[in-house]
Amino acid sequence: MSIALEKSTWTIALVGNPNTGKSTLFGALSGVAQRTGNYPGVTVEKKVGEVVHDGRRWLLVDLPGTYSLAPRSPDEMVTVDVLLGRRDDVPPPDVIVCVAAAGNLWRNLYLASQVLELGRPVVLALTMNDLAEAEGTTVDVRALADRLGIPVVPVQARRGEGLDALKAAVEKAGSVPPPAPPRVFPEEFRREVDDLAATMDGTPRYLVERLLLDPGSYIVEGLELADAERDALRARLVAARARLAEAGFKTPDVETTSRYAWVGRATDGVVRRSDDLAPKLADRLDSVLAHGVLGSLVLVGVLLLTFSAVFTWATVPMDWIDAGFAALGDWVQATLPEGPIRDLIVGGVIAGVGGVVIFLPQIVILIGLLAILEECGYLARAAYLMDRIMSRVGLSGRSFIPLLSSFACAIPGVMATRTIEDRRDRLTTILIAPLMSCSARLPVYTLMIGAFIPARAYLNGWVQLQGLTLLGMYLLGIVVAAAMALILKRSVLRGGTPAFVMELPAYQWPSPVAVVRRMLERGWDFLANAGTIIFAVSIVMWGLLYYPRLSTEELAPLLDRQAQAESALETARSSGDEEATAAAAEAVKDAEAHIAGAQQRQSILGRMGRWIEPAVRPLGWDWRIGAAALASFPAREVVVSTLGVIFDVGEEVEDEGEQRLTQAVQSASWPDGRPLFTIPVALSIMVFFALCAQCVSTLAVMWRETGSWTWPALSFAYMTTLAYIGALLTYQIGTWLLT
Amino acid sequence: MIASMATVEIEDGEEMVPLSLLRAGQSARVGQVVGNIELVHRLREMGLCHGATVCMIRPGSPCIIGLDGQRLGFRCDDLARVLVRVPAKAS
Numbered sequence: 001m002s003i004a005l006e007k008s009t010w011t012i013a014l015v016g017n018p019n020t021g022k023s024t025l026f027g028a029l030s031g032v033a034q035r036t037g038n039y040p041g042v043t044v045e046k047k048v049g050e051v052v053h054d055g056r057r058w059l060l061v062d063l064p065g066t067y068s069l070a071p072r073s074p075d076e077m078v079t080v081d082v083l084l085g086r087r088d089d090v091p092p093p094d095v096i097v098c099v100a101a102a103g104n105l106w107r108n109l110y111l112a113s114q115v116l117e118l119g120r121p122v123v124l125a126l127t128m129n130d131l132a133e134a135e136g137t138t139v140d141v142r143a144l145a146d147r148l149g150i151p152v153v154p155v156q157a158r159r160g161e162g163l164d165a166l167k168a169a170v171e172k173a174g175s176v177p178p179p180a181p182p183r184v185f186p187e188e189f190r191r192e193v194d195d196l197a198a199t200m201d202g203t204p205r206y207l208v209e210r211l212l213l214d215p216g217s218y219i220v221e222g223l224e225l226a227d228a229e230r231d232a233l234r235a236r237l238v239a240a241r242a243r244l245a246e247a248g249f250k251t252p253d254v255e256t257t258s259r260y261a262w263v264g265r266a267t268d269g270v271v272r273r274s275d276d277l278a279p280k281l282a283d284r285l286d287s288v289l290a291h292g293v294l295g296s297l298v299l300v301g302v303l304l305l306t307f308s309a310v311f312t313w314a315t316v317p318m319d320w321i322d323a324g325f326a327a328l329g330d331w332v333q334a335t336l337p338e339g340p341i342r343d344l345i346v347g348g349v350i351a352g353v354g355g356v357v358i359f360l361p362q363i364v365i366l367i368g369l370l371a372i373l374e375e376c377g378y379l380a381r382a383a384y385l386m387d388r389i390m391s392r393v394g395l396s397g398r399s400f401i402p403l404l405s406s407f408a409c410a411i412p413g414v415m416a417t418r419t420i421e422d423r424r425d426r427l428t429t430i431l432i433a434p435l436m437s438c439s440a441r442l443p444v445y446t447l448m449i450g451a452f453i454p455a456r457a458y459l460n461g462w463v464q465l466q467g468l469t470l471l472g473m474y475l476l477g478i479v480v481a482a483a484m485a486l487i488l489k490r491s492v493l494r495g496g497t498p499a500f501v502m503e504l505p506a507y508q509w510p511s512p513v514a515v516v517r518r519m520l521e522r523g524w525d526f527l528a529n530a531g532t533i534i535f536a537v538s539i540v541m542w543g544l545l546y547y548p549r550l551s552t553e554e555l556a557p558l559l560d561r562q563a564q565a566e567s568a569l570e571t572a573r574s575s576g577d578e579e580a581t582a583a584a585a586e587a588v589k590d591a592e593a594h595i596a597g598a599q600q601r602q603s604i605l606g607r608m609g610r611w612i613e614p615a616v617r618p619l620g621w622d623w624r625i626g627a628a629a630l631a632s633f634p635a636r637e638v639v640v641s642t643l644g645v646i647f648d649v650g651e652e653v654e655d656e657g658e659q660r661l662t663q664a665v666q667s668a669s670w671p672d673g674r675p676l677f678t679i680p681v682a683l684s685i686m687v688f689f690a691l692c693a694q695c696v697s698t699l700a701v702m703w704r705e706t707g708s709w710t711w712p713a714l715s716f717a718y719m720t721t722l723a724y725i726g727a728l729l730t731y732q733i734g735t736w737l738l739t
Numbered sequence: 740m741i742a743s744m745a746t747v748e749i750e751d752g753e754e755m756v757p758l759s760l761l762r763a764g765q766s767a768r769v770g771q772v773v774g775n776i777e778l779v780h781r782l783r784e785m786g787l788c789h790g791a792t793v794c795m796i797r798p799g800s801p802c803i804i805g806l807d808g809q810r811l812g813f814r815c816d817d818l819a820r821v822l823v824r825v826p827a828k829a830s
Contacts, residue, residue, distance in 0.1 A: 068784040072777070104808035107786045137808060252776075256783035260791075273808075282810065283796055290797060290812075384812035387801045397801065397812065421777070499778050500801055500814035501785065 009057045010174055011091045013083055015115060016099030017108050018065035019377075019505035021127040023047075024514055025099055025157040026062040029167075034060075036521070039089065044078045045415075046089075053167050061090055067107070069114040069206075070214055070255075075418050077218050083118055084204050095121045095174045097166070102132035102139050102154075103506060105271055109148075109263040110256075116150070117181045117206050121173040124152045125166055131506050134281075136274030147266045149179045158511045184262045185209075188247050189254060192240045199236075212240055213255050282507050289381050290504075292388070299382055306369045307474065308467035311446070314361040321361070325354030344542055348645060352538025355644030355661050356637055357527070359443040364523045366439060367408055371518040375510030379404065380502060387500045393482045394489030396420075396500040399429040403481070406436035407474070408522065410698040414705055424495040428488045430705060431715050432481040434698050437474045437690055439526070440637040444689045445473050447640055451662045452682040473690050480691060480722060492714075537638045541631055541645050544605035550598060558598060562591040597671075600624070600646070605631070619688065619724075620681040620731035622670060629688065636694035680734030684727040692723035755822040759802065759815035761795035767823035768792055774819035782819055785811065793823060 016022040027034070030049025039046050047062035063079045071077040078087070085092020098115045100108035115122055126139065145152040151169040155162035183190065189212075197208045203223065211219055211233075220230060241251050289295050329350045336342040373379050379401065387397025398420055406413030413433040420426040437445070449466045456465040489495060550558075569584035600606045601623075609627030616626035624646050632639035640661070647664040668676040693699065699712040706712075755770045769791045772779050786806050787793070794805035801814035815821070 067781075070780075070784070104786075104806075106807040107809060110784060110786070132808070135808065252780050253783070256780070256788045260786070260788055283805075286797065286803060286810070290803060292799070380812070384801060384803070387812065387814060391814065396814070497816070499775070499816070499818040500812065501778075501782060502812045503785075504803065504810040504812050506810075 007056075007094070009059060009091075010094040011059045011061060012095050012097060012170060013061045013063060013093035014097045014099060015063045015069075015079065015083065015111070016065060016125075017067055017101065017111060019503060020065070020099045020101040020108065021157055022065060022099040023062060024511055025097075025125060025127065025155060026060060027513060027517060028157040028160060028163055030060045039078050039087075044075050054171060058170075059091070061093065066111065068111060070210065071218050072214070072421070073418065074218060077222065080207075080210075083115070083120070084206065086204075093120060095123060095170045097123050097125050097170065099125045099127055101128045102126050103128055103135060103137055105137075105139060105267060106260070106263055109266060110259050112148070113182065113184050113259045113262055114206075116148070116179075117184065117209070119178055119181055119205070121176070121178045122150045123166065123169045123173050124148065124150055125162075126152055126154045127157065128506070129154050130156065131508065135506075138272045140270045140272075143270045144266070147270060149182070158513070182262065185254070185258045186249060189244060189249055189258070192244060196236065196240065200233075211237055212244075213252050215241075215251070285507055286381065286504070289378070290384055292385075295381065295385050299385060302373070302378070303474070304463065304467065304471055306366070306373075307470045308462070308464055309369065310362050310366050310442075311449075311464065311467050311470065313365055317361040318358050321358045322354070325350055325357070329354075340546070343546065344539065347546075348539050348542025349535065351644040351661075352541065352641035353531075353535055355641045356443060356534050358661075359446060359637075359640070360523060360526060362442050362446060363439040363526055364519045366442065367522040368515055368519040370404070370408060371515045372510045375508075375514060377505045377507045380504045383502060384504060389482075391497045391500070393485040394495070394497050395425055395428060395485055396498045397502060398498070398500060399425065402429055403433055403436050406433040406438060409438050409440070410434045410436065410695065411701050414698065414701050417705070420498070422495070422498045424489070424493040425498045427706060427711060428485050428493050430702055431488060431711060431718075432484050434693055434695065434715060434719065435477045435481040435484065435691065437477045438695075439522075440635065440695065441473075441689050443637050443640040445470055445686055447643070447661065447665065448677075448682040448686050451666050452677055452679055473686055476687065476726075477690050480726075484718070534635070534638055534641055537631065537634065538641045538645060541605065541638075541642045544608075545600060545603045545645055547603060550595075550602055554598070554602075555595070558591070558595045562588070562595065565591045605646075618731070619684050619727045620678070620735070621685070622676055624668075625676075625681075625685060629685075629692075632689075633694050634696050636689060636692070639689065639694075678735075678738075680731045680738060683734055684731035687730045688723045688727035690723075691719055691726050693719035752827045753824045754827040756825055757815065758793065758795070758804070758813075758821040758823050759798070759800070761793075761798065761823065761825075763795055763798055765825075766792055766794040767825050769821060770824045771822045772819060773822070774817070778819045782821070787811075787821060793821075 014022055014026050026047065026049060030051055034047060034049035036045055036047050044064055049060040049062070051058045051060060061082060063082060064075075066076065066079060069076075069080055069083070071080050081087045082090050083093060083096060096115055096118070098112045100112060112122075112124060124145075126141065126144075129139070132139070141152050141154055151173055153162055153166045153169050155166055157163070185193075193205065193209050193212060196212065197203070197205050200208060200223075207219055215237075220233065223230075223233075225233065244251060244254065289298055329346050332342065332345050332350065336345065370379075373382075382404070383397040383400040385397075386400040390397050390399055399417070402413045402416035402420070404413075405416050410433050413436065414430050417426045417429045417433070420429060449469050453466050453469045457463070458465075565584065565587040569581065569588055572580035572584045601610065605627045606623065608630065609623030612626045612630065613621075613623040616623075616629070621629070624643075628639050628642040628646060631642045643665065644661050647661065647668055665677055666675075670676055693716045699716060702712040702715060703709055756767075758767075761767060769787060769789055771789070772782055772787060782788075786809070791806060795802065796805050796810065797803040800816070801812050804811050804813055813821075
C-alpha cells in the first residue's frame with residue numbers, strides 16, 4: 001500500500017460502535033460542509049464531509065455505527081468495502097479513525113481489532129472519557145497506544161477538545177507506513193487463512209479470514225467467481241473449518257474468543273475500574289424510567305408534553321409565516337392585472353404552498369424534541385419498555401426505533417428496519433411503519449384541531465384538550481399498527497417472537513449542535529418538498545379547480561343577481577337605514593359566494609369530487625373534502641394546500657389574529673347553509689388521514705427495501721380500507737353521540 | 740424447584756444457572772451461551788462471551804444487565820439461553 005504523503009486529497013473514514021459519539025465527532029470535524037446521500041443499491045446513508053487541514057483536502061466519510069465488521073447483510077458489506085477501498089464511489093481511505101467510548105473499551109476494541117487487520121493506518125479516538133471517569137473507569141492513554149501500536153487521542157467533540165490533536169495524529173498516521181496487523185488469531189487459524197489467500201489472488205486477507213469465519217456471508221457472492229470456482233471455494237472452506245474444529249478452534253466461536261483474549265491482553269493494566277459497586281446514576285434513573293409501571297407513565301407523560309409543546313410553541317412563528325404569505329398575496333393582487341395569471345399566483349401558488357409551509361415550525365419542533373430524547377439516551381429506554389408490549393404482538397423492542405422514526409417520516413423508518421435480522425419481523429415492521437403518524441400528517445391534524453377542537457386547558461395549562469386530541473390521533477395509529485402486527489404475524493408472515501438485545505447508552509446531555517443539525521436537515525427536506533412536489537400539485541389542483549370557466553350564458557343570471565344585490569345595497573346606504581344596509585351587504589356576499597361555488601362545481605375537480613361524493617357522504621364529507629383527499633394520494637401534506645386552494649377563494653381576512661385557512665374552513669358550509677365542518681367531520685378527516693397510505697415515496701421505498709410490489713400493494717390496500725372504515729365509524733358514532 | 744431443575748453442577752463448587760435467575764445486583768461469570776448460532780455470535784460480539792462478568796441490574800423480561808460498563812436490555816427467552824456460573828448452594 002502506498003503512502004498517502006504526496007496526495008492532495010485524503011480520504012478519512014470514521015468507524016465505531018453505536019453510541020460512541022461518532023456522529024458528533026464527524027460533525028465537529030467537518031463543520032457545516034457535509035452532504036448526505038445513499039450508496040447505490042443499498043440503503044446505507046452516505047455521509048461525507050470536507051475539511052482542509054494543512055493545505056490538504058480531507059474527505060471525511062462517516063460509516064454507520066456497528067459492533068463488528070462481520071458483514072451479514074449487503075448493508076454491512078458496504079462498511080467493509082469502503083474500508084477496504086473496494087467501492088468505486090469512495091476513494092480508498094488513507095487513514096481510518098476508529099471511534100471508541102472509554103466507558104466500555106472492551107467491546108469497542110473488539111471492533112478495533114478487526115479494523116487493525118485491514119492493514120491501513122488507524123487512529124483511535126477515545127470518546128466519553130468524562131463519563132467513564134465519573135463512573136470510576138480510567139484509561140492510561142499512553143500505555144494503550146503502546147499496546148495497540150497506533151496513536152490514541154482522547155477527544156471531547158462537543159466541547160471541541162482534542163480535535164487538533166486528533167487531526168495532527170491523522171496527518172502523522174497517513175504519512176508513515178501502516179502498522180503491521182496484530183496477530184489476533186491462533187497459529188493454526190492464521191495458517192489456514194494464509195493457505196486460502198495464496199489461492200485467491202487480489203482478495204484482501206481480511207475478506208479471506210471472513211470467508212472462513214462466516215458461513216453464509218455475502219462475501220462469496222461478491223467475489224464474481226464462476227459457478228465451478230465458487231463450489232470449489234465452498235468445499236475448501238468447509239474442509240478448512242472441519243480441520244480447525246478438529247484442532248479445537250470451532251468457527252465462528254474462535255473469532256470472539258481470540259479477539260476478546262487479544263483485547264484482554266491489550267487492556268490489562270491499562271484500564272482501571274473502581275470496585276465501587278454503588279448503583280450508578282444511570283441505574284438510579286433507570287429504576288424509574290425503565291420501571292414497568294412508573295416508566296410507562298413517564299413515557300406517556302413525555303409524549304404528551306412533547307405533542308402539547310409542538311402545539312403551543314409553534315403558534316407565534318406560524319402566525320408570522322401566515323402574515324408573510326398573506327402580505328405577499330395582497331401585494332401580487334395589487335400589482336398584477338386581473339386575469340388567470342394573477343389568480344394562479346394568488347389562488348394556486350401562494351395559497352397552496354403557503355398553506356403547507358406554515359407547518360414548518362411544528363415539524364421542526366417535533367423533530368428537535370425527538371432528537372433531544374434520542375441524544376440523551378431516553379429512546380433506548382423507551383424501546384426497552386416497549387419490548388414487553390411489542391413481544392405480545394410478535395415483534396421485539398428493536399422494531400420500536402424504526403416505528404418511532406416513522407413519526408417523523410416513514411421513509412427513514414422503513415430504512416431503519418434494516419437492523420432487524422429476521423425477514424418476517426422486518427416485513428411486519430415495514431408494513432405497519434406507515435401507520436405511525438408522520439410529520440406530513442401534522443398539518444392536517446393541526447388544521448382540523450386548531451379550527452374545531454376547543455382550546456381548553458387542564459392542570460394549570462400543562463395539558464390541553466387540543467394536545468390530547470393530537471395524542472389521540474398518534475395513539476390511534478399505534479393501536480391499529482399493533483393489531484395489524486398481530487394479524488400479520490399470525491397470517492402471511494407467520495413466525496415466533498424475535499430475540500431482543502439492545503444497548504442502553506449512558507444518559508447524557510443532548511448536544512445542541514446535533515439537535516439543531518437534525519432540525520435543519522428535516523426542515524430543509526420539508527421545504528424542498530414544498531418547493532417541488534407541493535408546488536406542482538398546487539398548480540395542477542388550481543388548474544383543475546379553475547377550468548373550465550362558467551360560460552357567459554351560465555354566468556349571466558348569476559351576475560344579474562349580484563348586480564341587483566349591489567344596487568339594493570347602494571339604495572340602502574343612501575337612505576341611511578343601517579339594518580337594511582347590513583342585510584343588503586349580506587345579500588351581496590351571498591351572491592358572490594354563489595358565483596364562486598357554481599364555478600367550483602363546474603370545474604374538473606368539482607366534477608370528480610361530485611362523482612365520488614356518494615362514497616364520501618357517509619363519512620360526513622362533501623365533494624370538496626373528497627376531492628382534497630383524492631388529490632392527496634401522491635403525498636398527504638398536499639391536502640392542506642388543496643383545501644387552501646378550494647376554500648381560500650379570495651375571502652377577506654376578517655380577524656388579524658386568526659390564520660386564513662383556519663378561518664376559511666370554519667366558515668365553509670353545505671349548500672343549505674349548515675356548517676360543513678363539525679367536530680365529527682373534523683375527526684373523521686383526521687382518522688382517515690391517520691390510517692391512509694397517502695405517500696408515493698413511502699410505497700416506493702417499501703418496494704426498494706422488499707424487492708417486490710406485493711408488500712407495498714398489500715400496505716396500500718389494507719391501509720386505505722382501514723382508513724375508510726375508520727372515518728366512517730368516527731363520523732357515524734360521533735354524530736350519534738353529539739345528537 | 741424450577742431453579743434446581745435448570746442448574747447443571749460443574750466443578751469447583753460452582754453451578755450453571757440461567758441468567759434470568761440472578762437477583763438484582765448479583766454478578767456472575769458467563770459460562771455458556773446456547774441457541775440460534777447467529778444470535779449467539781452477535782451476543783458474543785457484544786461481549787457476552789465465556790468468562791465475561793455480567794451483573795443483573797433489573798431482573799425481569801426483558802432484563803437490564805451490566806456488562807463492561809455498558810447496559811444491555813435483553814429478553815431472556817429460548818432463542819438464546821445465557822448460562823452463568825454461580826457458587827453452588829450448599830444443600
